[in-house]
Amino acid sequence: MVYIMKMSVDGACRNNGYSNATAAAACVIHKKWGRWETWSRRLPSSPRPTNQAAEITAIIIALEKAIDKSNEMSFCPFMKVYITTDSKYAHGCMTMWRDKWVDNGWVNAAGRDVANRDLIERALELEAEIEEHGDVRYEWVPRGENTHADEVANRQLDDTDRASYADSSSSDDGW
Template sequence: MRCHTIANSQVIPNTVYIPRIKEFTPYPQDATPMALFPPEVGYNSLETPCRRFRSIYDHEHILICTDGACLNNSGGDAAAGCAFYYRPNEEYETDKNDPGFISFRLEDTGPSGLVSLQTSNRAEIRAVIAALNHRAWCDEACTRITIATDSQYVVHGITRWVRTWVHKGWVTSKGRLVANRDLWEELLEVLRRLEQYPVEVQFWRIPRQLNKIADAAAKAGARMPRVTNYKEHH
């Protein structure tokens, strides 16, 4: 990324970094994602036009819709998929360098190289990580990103629960190990990097019926061939 960095990090000694992450509050409260973030053209650092879902209140605030799905969730032959999109679906494949719509199979291994079970919750987190890593968002006249997902697990996990998990050594209130720790830690690292540019990331839990495009794409990803190694989706 070519963006200017700002050192405004908060680090808790002897723990992973915990960025300040907020839940997005729509205004008006019953507004849909497309009502608040209609597709608009902006320009990146090279003055190239780029069509994104941009806030009606702030042109530098964009929306990315994400989802994860799993066939035979938690079963021995479970297969999970992930998806995200950041511009109108009908423009898919008009620009190979900026497809706007990504769908992929959840990898068997996580960022640490350890093998994990395929689950819908894991796919949901993975989709967010892939979306935030997909482009140099700070080069696209973007200072804020809202992740729209129907996953309470993702939204509450990153905005409410993760700080407690870290302080307790990644153990839940019931004394169990936090599931998907590797992906939560990876997501925290991605958010930390974006915050330094600075790009603020918020999370918006939307009704499932408003996330049908990403849901269908995630299910399609679950049907793709098995992928062993963790990789980025640029």
């Protein structure tokens, strides 16, 4: 038996490149009959979050959810996991560049250390676990075809912004 999981992922970062950057990652699992399930995660503030880190983190969430689903099943079907992303960077990391980077000792074509190596290695570990009894495929889609995952990631950032504002605007000055 084959169990198929289709997921869309996206990452979002506000103030990307600045010290006050905030980022979140999201995964939308497409279910039967047009239903879906969403998962999101805020990235920690250290190291400084970036959009690229958020995109890879979204892939990690998807792979974790696929493993969770596999562990929940009373039988062990062959899994086919399809992950769509609108990030050419994340797609390239997981399809085209990874083997070259490993062969080059995690140095990129410009001779620099590969950015987000820790996240990419984590994604590769999770992918390898799935591939013990399944298959993982990545597909790049235009941004307009990935709106649901984008909305979930941005909603996570909105919730974080509201919580931060509430924390900073409350005071205990005895009134």
